[in-house]
Amino acid sequence: MEVVQMQRRFVEYAASLFREGFLDGQFTQLQQLQDESNPDFVVEVVSLFFEDSEKLLNDLSRALDQQNVDFKRVDSHVHQLKGSSSSIGAQRVKNACIAFRNYCEEQNTDACLSCLQQVKQEYSLAKSKLETLFRLEQQILTAGGSIPIMME
Amino acid sequence: MLLLHIGKPFNLRKEILGKKMRGKGSSSSKISTLIVDDDPLTRRIHKVLLTKVGLETQAVENGKEAVDLYRSGASFDLILMDLEMPIMDGPKATKELRAMGVQSMIVGVTARDLEVEKQMFMASGLDDCYVKPLTTDTVTALVEKLNKDN
Numbered sequence: 001m002e003v004v005q006m007q008r009r010f011v012e013y014a015a016s017l018f019r020e021g022f023l024d025g026q027f028t029q030l031q032q033l034q035d036e037s038n039p040d041f042v043v044e045v046v047s048l049f050f051e052d053s054e055k056l057l058n059d060l061s062r063a064l065d066q067q068n069v070d071f072k073r074v075d076s077h078v079h080q081l082k083g084s085s086s087s088i089g090a091q092r093v094k095n096a097c098i099a100f101r102n103y104c105e106e107q108n109t110d111a112c113l114s115c116l117q118q119v120k121q122e123y124s125l126a127k128s129k130l131e132t133l134f135r136l137e138q139q140i141l142t143a144g145g146s147i148p149i150m151m152e
Numbered sequence: 153m154l155l156l157h158i159g160k161p162f163n164l165r166k167e168i169l170g171k172k173m174r175g176k177g178s179s180s181s182k183i184s185t186l187i188v189d190d191d192p193l194t195r196r197i198h199k200v201l202l203t204k205v206g207l208e209t210q211a212v213e214n215g216k217e218a219v220d221l222y223r224s225g226a227s228f229d230l231i232l233m234d235l236e237m238p239i240m241d242g243p244k245a246t247k248e249l250r251a252m253g254v255q256s257m258i259v260g261v262t263a264r265d266l267e268v269e270k271q272m273f274m275a276s277g278l279d280d281c282y283v284k285p286l287t288t289d290t291v292t293a294l295v296e297k298l299n300k301d302n
Contacts, residue, residue: 026285029285029287029288030197032288033197033200033201033204033288035204037203038200041200044196045193045196045197048192048193048196049193052192052193079236079263080191082263083191083193083194083263083284084191084193086263086284086285087191087193087194087197087284087285088193
């Protein structure tokens with residue numbers, strides 16, 4: 001495949017992620033921060049997000065599995081996850097966390113468990129889509145092309 | 153409507169903004185900033201953001217570390233203070249710093265855009281408060297303000 005075709009695929013895929021609400025403007029900000037002194041900034045930051053999230057999701061499962069659920073603890077984990085998803089522009093994960101926090105306040109275990117499932121699902125989707133995006137990016141770089149920067 | 157731009161935008165103005173304007177015309181030095189945040193992701197993003205605008209950055213993980221730095225004689229032009237942190241949170245650290253006579257610009261950074269929360273945080277002695285993560289525009293505006301106040 002020619003570089004121009006790869007670039008077009010990348011742009012179209014990235015555009016779909018924004019259109020479908022998986023990513024928001026914060027992700028664009030991260031892309032704009034990447035340069036020669038921080039060439040892998042976006043991948044680096046998103047990888048930190050993956051690590052953080054996986055740990056938080058495990059902690060959440062454990063916390064909600066207790067006999068007496070510590071809702072303060074649950075809320076604290078969700079707060080962290082909301083913060084990091086917001087930092088990288090993972091909009092749907094962030095929104096799922098916002099809903100989750102409301103149920104923490106109500107101390108509703110069943111609703112929280114259901115929210116956790118939602119968050120896990122959104123995280124899984126976000127992860128898979130970002131990994132695809134990075135793969136498309138890598139293809140372009142390997143072929144000697146440069147990554148198109150998108151501005152709306 | 154999507155525009156395609158191959159290459160990186162180059163902004164010389166932002167580099168110049170990061171340098172302090174010294175009245176007597178001698179050497180200009182970089183504006184120093186302290187990032188106070190318990191989240192490594194936020195610290196990383198803010199570090200790169202501030203560096204890109206030409207600022208010098210240092211980061212600590214909670215309010216107590218920030219206060220200790222000042223107690224040991226360090227000083228910064230700008231402090232980015234997170235709200236929720238373990239050991240010592242943003243409002244407590246801000247109150248302590250102001251009580252110590254610290255006049256640095258302290259900007260609060262909150263995860264939620266709640267008016268009540270922001271007001272409470274501002275009352276502890278902040279110069280301003282924003283929702284995180286900060287954007288390039290916000291940081292540029294802060295630097296312009298710092299240069300004007302100098």
